[in-house]
Amino acid sequence: MIIHRPKLKFKEEPTLRPWTRYIVIHHVEPLIDNTHNTHHTIQEVHQWHLKRPKWIGFGYHYYIDKKDCQIYEGRQRNTEGSHVKSYNDCSLGVCFDGHFGEKGKYEGDNISDKQLNASVELLATLQLVYDAPLRRHRDFPTTVKSCPGNKFPIERLKLLVDEKKFTLLQNEVMGLPIIPTNLTFKAPLDSREKTDYIVIHHSAVLERHTVEDVHQWHLKRKDEMYGIAYHYFIKKDGTVFEGRPRDSKGALVPCINNRAIGICLEGNFNKETIGAKQWEACVKLAALLEMQYRAKTHQHREFDNKTSSPGFHFDFEKFKSEVRKLKAQTKSILSKRLDDGGEIRQLPPVAFVPAEKYDAAADHPSKYLPLLQGKRVAVVCNQTSRVKNIHLVDFLLSEGIEVCKIFAPEHGFRGDADAGASIIDGKDPQTQLPIISIYNGNTLLPSSEDLSDVDVILFDVQDVGVRFFTYLSNLTDMMEAAAVNHKQIIVFDRPNPNGFYVDGPIMPTATKGRKNPVGRHPIPIVYGMTIGEYAMMVNGKGWLKNGMKCDLTVVWMDKYNRRAIYELPVKPSPNLPNWQSVYLYPSLCLFEGTIVSVGRGTHHPFCCFGHPQMRGSFSFTPKSMTGATNPLHKDTRCNGENLVSFANDYAIVEERLHIEWLRDAYFQLSNQPFFKPYFTTLMGNTTLEDSIIADQSIEDIQFSWQREIHDFMITRDKYLHYL
Numbered sequence: 001m002i003i004h005r006p007k008l009k010f011k012e013e014p015t016l017r018p019w020t021r022y023i024v025i026h027h028v029e030p031l032i033d034n035t036h037n038t039h040h041t042i043q044e045v046h047q048w049h050l051k052r053p054k055w056i057g058f059g060y061h062y063y064i065d066k067k068d069c070q071i072y073e074g075r076q077r078n079t080e081g082s083h084v085k086s087y088n089d090c091s092l093g094v095c096f097d098g099h100f101g102e103k104g105k106y107e108g109d110n111i112s113d114k115q116l117n118a119s120v121e122l123l124a125t126l127q128l129v130y131d132a133p134l135r136r137h138r139d140f141p142t143t144v145k146s147c148p149g150n151k152f153p154i155e156r157l158k159l160l161v162d163e164k165k166f167t168l169l170q171n172e173v174m175g176l177p178i179i180p181t182n183l184t185f186k187a188p189l190d191s192r193e194k195t196d197y198i199v200i201h202h203s204a205v206l207e208r209h210t211v212e213d214v215h216q217w218h219l220k221r222k223d224e225m226y227g228i229a230y231h232y233f234i235k236k237d238g239t240v241f242e243g244r245p246r247d248s249k250g251a252l253v254p255c256i257n258n259r260a261i262g263i264c265l266e267g268n269f270n271k272e273t274i275g276a277k278q279w280e281a282c283v284k285l286a287a288l289l290e291m292q293y294r295a296k297t298h299q300h301r302e303f304d305n306k307t308s309s310p311g312f313h314f315d316f317e318k319f320k321s322e323v324r325k326l327k328a329q330t331k332s333i334l335s336k337r338l339d340d341g342g343e344i345r346q347l348p349p350v351a352f353v354p355a356e357k358y359d360a361a362a363d364h365p366s367k368y369l370p371l372l373q374g375k376r377v378a379v380v381c382n383q384t385s386r387v388k389n390i391h392l393v394d395f396l397l398s399e400g401i402e403v404c405k406i407f408a409p410e411h412g413f414r415g416d417a418d419a420g421a422s423i424i425d426g427k428d429p430q431t432q433l434p435i436i437s438i439y440n441g442n443t444l445l446p447s448s449e450d451l452s453d454v455d456v457i458l459f460d461v462q463d464v465g466v467r468f469f470t471y472l473s474n475l476t477d478m479m480e481a482a483a484v485n486h487k488q489i490i491v492f493d494r495p496n497p498n499g500f501y502v503d504g505p506i507m508p509t510a511t512k513g514r515k516n517p518v519g520r521h522p523i524p525i526v527y528g529m530t531i532g533e534y535a536m537m538v539n540g541k542g543w544l545k546n547g548m549k550c551d552l553t554v555v556w557m558d559k560y561n562r563r564a565i566y567e568l569p570v571k572p573s574p575n576l577p578n579w580q581s582v583y584l585y586p587s588l589c590l591f592e593g594t595i596v597s598v599g600r601g602t603h604h605p606f607c608c609f610g611h612p613q614m615r616g617s618f619s620f621t622p623k624s625m626t627g628a629t630n631p632l633h634k635d636t637r638c639n640g641e642n643l644v645s646f647a648n649d650y651a652i653v654e655e656r657l658h659i660e661w662l663r664d665a666y667f668q669l670s671n672q673p674f675f676k677p678y679f680t681t682l683m684g685n686t687t688l689e690d691s692i693i694a695d696q697s698i699e700d701i702q703f704s705w706q707r708e709i710h711d712f713m714i715t716r717d718k719y720l721h722y723l
Contacts, residue, residue: 101149269311574627610640
């Protein structure tokens with residue numbers, strides 16, 4: 001694949017794109033003359049785009065020339081384009097020279113095989129690097145054009161690209177020979193509808209055997225297996241053989257045969273351990289298939305409690321981690337091909353900031369003590385409100401600040417109450433300060449009497465960057481109370497441990513009156529702002545009651561890396577005990593509105609999910625404990641998935657919500673009521689619930705909220721204090 005780089009000159013340097021969720025196909029809108037000439041060079045298109053208002057030049061990232069059928073680079077591939085309104089910050093544009101639809105009396109071009117084929121390796125590589133689907137420009141709701149035209153063979157192109165992806169991975173990157181077998185089946189095999197799962201099996205036979213042996217065993221079965229049930233068979237020496245055709249239904253896991261590919265390993269891994277060559281081949285094949293289909297690998301026993309396949313000596317957690325790492329290495333190799341090994345501009349990778357390097361605004365007293373001296377201060381705080389190792393209240397008192405009362409949010413002043421439990425008023429035994437609850441299952445607005453002897457409200461609570469955290473509603477309530485009672489409110493900023501991405505549907509109609517505590521304002525599930533930036537947005541957008549504004553001051557941090565996961569020095573709630581649980585919380589909290597447990601009542605809450613009737617590679621039994629006195633499925637064994645190793649591989653996984661975990665659990669438990677009314681409370685409507693029930697693809701589900709994300713990002717950018 002040769003990519004020509006004409007080095008176009010732009011009016012200004014294009015902005016780096018934060019993520020890539022779509023690869024968008026376009027054609028040129030030509031200036032048609034009497035000869036119907038629709039061939040234009042990339043330089044000509046660049047000049048047209050330079051003349052457009054607010055455009056800085058060529059809007060696409062790649063251009064496939066109609067005449068010479070060569071690939072040309074436009075914008076660098078990691079920058080924002082100007083090719084699809086409201087989606088430029090999450091998409092990459094590929095434009096085909098030519099016009100493949102009607103324009104006036106012109107009937108449009110028919111694309112040549114040569115031009116179409118010229119794009120296939122590029123598009124296959126881009127899809128593998130970005131794990132992003134192909135979409136036409138016309139598929140986006142902001143597009144009024146027919147681009148890339150009704151004559152453009154998009155389905156044919158997708159088939160060509162899919163086939164190229166497989167051969168590219170198999171032959172040129174992973175070097176994984178797959179030996180064809182041409183087995184004969186009893187009857188024609190049905191095609192598979194979709195591919196969501198890659199399932200690992202073992203043959204459970206110690207003696208040496210071949211793919212033909214397995215085929216003969218399965219031919220003799222009286223059910224409708226028709227021959228070998230698996231799509232691939234891996235010998236102990238690492239040789240990979242085809243079984244049934246790759247696009248056919250499987251035949252050994254009835255509940256998912258229509259959406260899974262099966263890999264069988266020669267051997268019995270209840271009685272022996274897998275060898276290095278067979279392990280390596282299986283890792284490569286699973287990684288290849290996951291990248292090809294955007295699917296997820298499971299063990300056979302996760303779907304059938306009557307089997308132990310692929311055996312208890314098969315280290316599945318290690319296997320999944322190695323698959324993730326190989327996928328990351330493969331993407332890196334393919335990225336270098338796109339850039340001819342050169343360096344390109346790109347955002348830095350997500351970093352990890354350990355607890356000992358955590359730094360918050362409260363850790364810099366010189367910034368805020370002068371603001372508090374001589375004032376009567378009410379503090380909204382909990383166990384996370386620290387100045388290094390000293391609680392904020394104790395520190396302020398030691399500095400002579402007149403703290404007159406404490407407002408306690410969900411989980412209480414000491415942070416050990418159950419989620420949703422009412423917090424009662426009281427007195428702090430150490431300081432004798434009155435504690436006033438601002439949470440009783442819903443967030444509470446302080447009364448005028450509560451604030452009558454207060455000059456300044458100080459808010460210092462660690463949040464986790466997720467809309468469901470009730471501390472955000474507490475902040476809104478305190479800002480509203482400050483506005484009504486003409487008090488100043490000061491917010492101490494703290495790092496957002498999930499601030500490196502934005503995803504999820506926007507909370508609908510969230511600004512009308514006092515709404516639910518897990519969705520007060522129109523923001524996505526993961527909103528990518530610090531608590532201080534969020535406060536500025538709430539005030540600036542007039543989201544307080546009746547559009548009021550409060551007297552707001554934010555004490556900013558000295559340094560904050562938005563592209564980082566932060567290990568918090570103090571757990572922000574009883575069931576978020578470590579950075580892994582905080583990292584997984586945005587996706588796993590969706591289960592709180594279902595019958596599935598997220599590990600409350602165990603020592604690994606929000607690091608797993610499961611249900612007594614689910615099948616999975618991990619088991620846990622919730623027990624009554626501090627912070628979870630009556631957990632879901634208390635004293636009952638749950639089966640599901642442990643996500644700790646997934647979290648540990650944060651640097652090589654996608655920066656997005658993982659809706660597939662919710663979808664997979666629903667698929668296993670859809671024979672009973674799965675969603676609870678609280679799911680609607682979390683989401684604000686039933687749209688996601690309906691999409692899961694309708695078995696929509698993860699791609700289509702996430703596409704449904706992408707335009708809202710774009711609009712939110714525009715609003716959000718006005719209030720960002722840090723780069």
